[in-house]
Amino acid sequence: MTSVTGVSVTEARRPQNRAPSRDRRRRAPDHAAWFLVLPALIPILVLSVGPLLYGILLAFTDSQSGRTAPTQWIGGLNFRDLLHDTLFWESFRIGLVWAVGVTVPQFLLALGLALLLNQDLRMRWLARALAIVPWAMPEVVVGIMWRIVYNPDAGILNETLHDLGLGNGRDWLSSLTTALPAVIVVGVWAGMPQTTVALLAGLQNTPRELHEAAAVDGAGAWRRFRTVTWPALRPVALAITALNLIWNFNSFALVYVLTNGGPGGRTRLPMLFAYEEAFRYGQFGYAAAMGCVMVAVISVLLAVFLVGRLRGGDDA
């Protein structure tokens, strides 16, 4: 409706300056650009860039929720405390194990599925449809669903293991040794679609003729993969892996629903830790400092990863 009025207004006004001068034409677009960008730019600045900078400032204060005394600038004190906070570093370590533990198998499985879906197979449509489902599901529902699968009494996992004669199963999410691997499996399941779709898109960009030429030259499947498929796929693979590492390191909802960080903090990802610190204990400044450390470490790791991969790729 607004667009209709927009047209009529411009139509009524336009004829007067039908032939804008050269000067006008060059200057006008910039105004137009600002006019077009502003509706999105203001919310971005107020609700994204602003809070981000504010968050960095908060990390240097003793800001707490519900405190009557004014918030004070305390310099690097939060960071000094954080350095000695063994619980935080433990959650950081868990976060890294989780991020790598999810990203690597996810990538390998997604690559396999993408290669299969790229073939002319009969059940392809079903696999394609199923591969999209985890992507569409709310993370909370994915968590709930797997809780039901893992349920020690009424879950299908233990029942299947029992039927296969693999013992009586256990309470996967509550056991100290199995909780982290169990949530990692869920992470792999939940994130496979995006990775598969991205890799499939990459595969469909590889020219078919190259494959055929390589096959005619007598190259086996593995050789064709190494010499034709992988080089074409590498940029997509690198990008999606880097993004997956970050997304997984920052994930929250899935593990919140599955274990809420338990048992005994074995699955307490950094985000869960910071969430509790901020919204259960009200330590805003301290939690903001955690956020800063997370961003810093992620950036460094990612830089190392990308530089390493880009270099290593040349002679591979």
Added chain:
Amino acid sequence: MRASTGARVGQYIALLAYLVFLAFPLLWLISTAFKSPRELGSLHPTWIPRHPTLANFRQAFDEQPLLHAALNSLLAALGAALIAVVIATPMAWVMARRRTLLARAATGWVVVSQAFPFVLVIIPLFLVLKNLRLIDSLAGLVLVYVVWSLPFALWMLVGYVRAVPPELEEAAAVDGAGKLRTLVSVTAPLLAPGIVATALFAFVTAWNEFFFALVLLKTPEKQTLPVVLTHFIGAEGVADLGPLAAAAFLATLPSLVVFSLIQRRLTGGMLTGAVKS
């Protein structure tokens, strides 16, 4: 290119393994949702409910304000999707067509915003919204969702704008149409399918979102579906599996429908995104 029979068999076995891995949690969720309490308590659970029942669904609605929560989710997701595309489309056009500093900065922001952890944003955001008196309100949540869905919306839309040949716009300009006129009557109709796909994607993202809703909404009557779902899981982690499965199953249906509508466009969007980046 033909694969040997052996390779073919191997491929089908692998595909079957994938199908099982992808499908079994889903099938189990659905099966649990339709089981009677008695069957849920049985020591050896079965795949197919012997006496399928809708009792779990009724109980789920009795236990938690699901309908109300779904309405909240619907409002938040619709609001976020509409506002997001209305403000993102013009900006995406600028980013696709201009090489100004502004356009480049926006592209940089889209990339960077994928990386920062929400903790660093949520605390200040919480304080900002508190000062604006938008805590514990759907309006505040919608604002957050708009900004949160913007990076991907912009990314998708920039791809769609690039697919519209600039010559069409230039031709309209030569014919004497103004900038706005050109955008509205030439570019927008061609972009329409892309805009719809982007809006639907923003809708699903907001419908599924949990973290911001958990932090920002305190009053039970204002909470969205994902937050209310977690109330089914008691403090000690003990849950009534039947109603839990039923509610979870219902909460997924809207996203599944929307996703199946845009799936093709989404893969197409990712394809162009992957090639261009």
